[in-house]
Amino acid sequence: MSSEQMIAIMIEDKTYSVSKRKLIEKSDYFRALYSSGMKESEEDSVQLQGLSVHGLELVIEFINTAKVQIDNETLEDLIETASFLQVTSIVKLLLSEIKLDNCVELYKLAEFYGIHDLSSACLKFMTCHYHPMVRRQEFRHLPAAFRQQVRDLRMKGTATLIAIGDFIGTSLDLAHQDEPWSMLRYDEVSQRWLPLASNLPSDMVNVRGYGSAVLDNYLFIVGGYRMTSQEISAAHCYNPCRNEWNQIASLNQKRSNFKLLAVNGKLYAVGGQSVSSVECYNPELDWWSSVASLPDPLAEFSACECKGMMYVMGGYTARGVNIIYTSIAFLFERIT
Amino acid sequence: MDESMDEDASFEMMDDHNHNNWEASADAYRQHPPNPQQQTGHAAHSTVCEAEGSTLPNSGAQSAPEPGNGVGDCEDSAGTGASAGASAAAGGKVTLNINSSTSKFLMNVITTEDYKSTYWPKLESAIEQLLTQNPQDYIPISYEQIYSCVYKCVCQQHSEQMYNDLIHKITGHLQHISEELQASPPDQYIEKFDTALAQYMAALQSIVPLFIYMNKFYIETKLNRDLKEDLTKLFTDYVAEKHVCTLMPTVMLPGNILCPYLQLAISKK
Numbered sequence: 214m215s216s217e218q219m220i221a222i223m224i225e226d227k228t229y230s231v232s233k234r235k236l237i238e239k240s241d242y243f244r245a246l247y248s249s250g251m252k253e254s255e256e257d258s259v260q261l262q263g264l265s266v267h268g269l270e271l272v273i274e275f276i277n278t279a280k281v282q283i284d285n286e287t288l289e290d291l292i293e294t295a296s297f298l299q300v301t302s303i304v305k306l307l308l309s310e311i312k313l314d315n316c317v318e319l320y321k322l323a324e325f326y327g328i329h330d331l332s333s334a335c336l337k338f339m340t341c342h343y344h345p346m347v348r349r350q351e352f353r354h355l356p357a358a359f360r361q362q363v364r365d366l367r368m369k370g371t372a373t374l375i376a377i378g379d380f381i382g383t384s385l386d387l388a389h390q391d392e393p394w395s396m397l398r399y400d401e402v403s404q405r406w407l408p409l410a411s412n413l414p415s416d417m418v419n420v421r422g423y424g425s426a427v428l429d430n431y432l433f434i435v436g437g438y439r440m441t442s443q444e445i446s447a448a449h450c451y452n453p454c455r456n457e458w459n460q461i462a463s464l465n466q467k468r469s470n471f472k473l474l475a476v477n478g479k480l481y482a483v484g485g486q487s488v489s490s491v492e493c494y495n496p497e498l499d500w501w502s503s504v505a506s507l508p509d510p511l512a513e514f515s516a517c518e519c520k521g522m523m524y525v526m527g528g529y530t531a532r533g534v535n536i537i538y539t540s541i542a543f544l545f546e547r548i549t
Numbered sequence: 550m551d552e553s554m555d556e557d558a559s560f561e562m563m564d565d566h567n568h569n570n571w572e573a574s575a576d577a578y579r580q581h582p583p584n585p586q587q588q589t590g591h592a593a594h595s596t597v598c599e600a601e602g603s604t605l606p607n608s609g610a611q612s613a614p615e616p617g618n619g620v621g622d623c624e625d626s627a628g629t630g631a632s633a634g635a636s637a638a639a640g641g642k643v644t645l646n647i648n649s650s651t652s653k654f655l656m657n658v659i660t661t662e663d664y665k666s667t668y669w670p671k672l673e674s675a676i677e678q679l680l681t682q683n684p685q686d687y688i689p690i691s692y693e694q695i696y697s698c699v700y701k702c703v704c705q706q707h708s709e710q711m712y713n714d715l716i717h718k719i720t721g722h723l724q725h726i727s728e729e730l731q732a733s734p735p736d737q738y739i740e741k742f743d744t745a746l747a748q749y750m751a752a753l754q755s756i757v758p759l760f761i762y763m764n765k766f767y768i769e770t771k772l773n774r775d776l777k778e779d780l781t782k783l784f785t786d787y788v789a790e791k792h793v794c795t796l797m798p799t800v801m802l803p804g805n806i807l808c809p810y811l812q813l814a815i816s817k818k
Contacts, residue, residue, distance in 0.1 A: 242761075245692075245696075245757075245758030245759075245761045246692045246758065248758055249688075249759065250751075251691070251755055252689060252690055252692060253691060253693060262693065297700060327704075327766045
């Protein structure tokens, strides 16, 4: 310890004493400095300029202890100093610190300082957490083309057919028959249904008559009724990038045997058993709001989206005891 | 020479916190064109892209960004329709929360004129001194100052220019060395060549560490080369190769006898 050569690092009016060996080991800046034979390499002090004192303190703490305190207020100081002094191991540490509340800023800083590993990790994080991201103001303030890029990256990969339900005792030749698989994916190469290891949340088991739709590569399962015929308003979404289910805001109106459509970046829950109301889910707000209702409650109708419009077709209306089959198609124009 | 080194441009920058540059950097924010190969399968009900598809592809558009991409080069951002439209869509004024702290380094945009009038002359005089001083002599130049200068230029997108200037500067120096060698009397020739080589290699010992930031973020990532190798090769191309005919017979083969093998190698040049 006593033989360890210490270097006085000076910034503004402060001085920090750090082991020369550790500086050379952790920082490419100091390694190059002491191999350069230039002025400071003969001296026992280095005067730094232009860096923030706090950023330097954080980096020196890391050089001494291999630990660093990461909080959002000082991210820029930390990254700027780590970038200037080329302390690349801090970047590796930051890769595991990407969170919803710092990924946009981390991405900007990583792009600015040319830290490619970190910027691609942040981009991947935003892609995987797309809907939570669109709820964040700092993400919405990013240029539209960038947001579109994040969204496009979600669509990478092979389109896959997924089945959800209770597959115990089916004739399908599934691996691990004893496990209660609730999701299957169709493998086009082997032409077989294979288990998808992500169990449904317990409150989604045995729900019938739900609406389902895919929006931004999230699979939404909304509403339906339980075995007891009790209708529900709960809504869940499956994120294939993370292979996980999350509960989202519930419908305002309990409904089953309705249609769920993805139109223009939003979800529409149309009608249902004895229900004429239509609700719209905005992923940016995680909220359902009412939009124009169907003219009449419809049962067993069909609905689809085409070029940004919703079409509702067929079905029957129940008035009193008479059942009137309809041949009318309704068109909902751009309810945004 | 020493005085010019003592005057550090970062002092002026510390006083001038021009936050507009950060806003400009938001507008010039790095754009990628929408991927034309976008999957259309997501429109189908209950069809989601599989988890393994989430791995980001290493597309060419994304690999190896130069530091400072997105820093306020407004002319560039206006030049591409996509990003101009994007900044308009973002509401024109984007608030970045990274301007809250006290970053002093990159507050000011370094224009090409700034680079030519302030930054490169400073680098050039340091390189000149390193190339011409005796290898054993004390180097009075501050590593910190020159490194900072290189760092700022790289972050402000001047890597290409700086790299070309550096190569041009050193090429010019080596051509001069070569001419001097040519004019030197034969009895001092080997000694002079040896001195020139030693002096150049000693200079690289300092020059290469000064430019590590440019090496890492421009030469290695964009050019797939290495600064030390490039600079060593310059000596081979501009000095060693030109003098190999004079050197080889005297050094390797006393009595001026060229073996056919060597003769062949030389005549090919």
